[in-house]
Amino acid sequence: MRKFMLFIGGLIALLILLANLGPMVLLGVSVWLLYIIFKKFLKSDSTAGKIGWVILGLVVLSITFSNMFAVVGLAAAYALYLIVTNWKKDENDPVVATVDEDDPFTNFERxxxxxNN
Structure with a gap:
């Protein structure tokens, strides 16, 4: 039952990730453009150039905020990562189980x- 629920959750996260792939790419491009605009702003010597870079930066920042669906896509990607890592865990993992007995064979197995891990 646990694997089935992880599969359903992973499928939903994958569909959300694929649906928000476009906004995620646009968010990445706009963050890259903001970085370039900031660098150009710092290199500019004239006041008019700095004002121009600030205006362009505000336009790109508004485009960045319009891609907030990309945050949902990033959350879905993180959820998909957690599901994949939990898929591999075994419920009866001997390393996780604590052994209170002094049985030499169970201690040896642990x-x-x-x-091995």
Whole structure:
């Protein structure tokens, strides 16, 4: 049941990620443009040039804020990453289980599993 729920959650996260792929690309491009505009602003010597770069930066910043659907896509990508990492975990992992007994065989199995991982 756990694997089925992880599969359904992963499928939903993948669909959300694919649906928001365009805004995520535009968000990346706009952040890159903001970085370039900031660098050009710092290199500019004239006041008119600095004002021009600030105006252009505000236009690109408004485009960046319009791509807030990309944040949903990033959250879906992170959820998909968590689902994939939890898919590989075994519920009966001997490394996770604590052994309170002094049975040498169970301690050996736990130590052997720790060495192999």
């Amino acid at each position: 130590q052997w599993a720790e060495i």
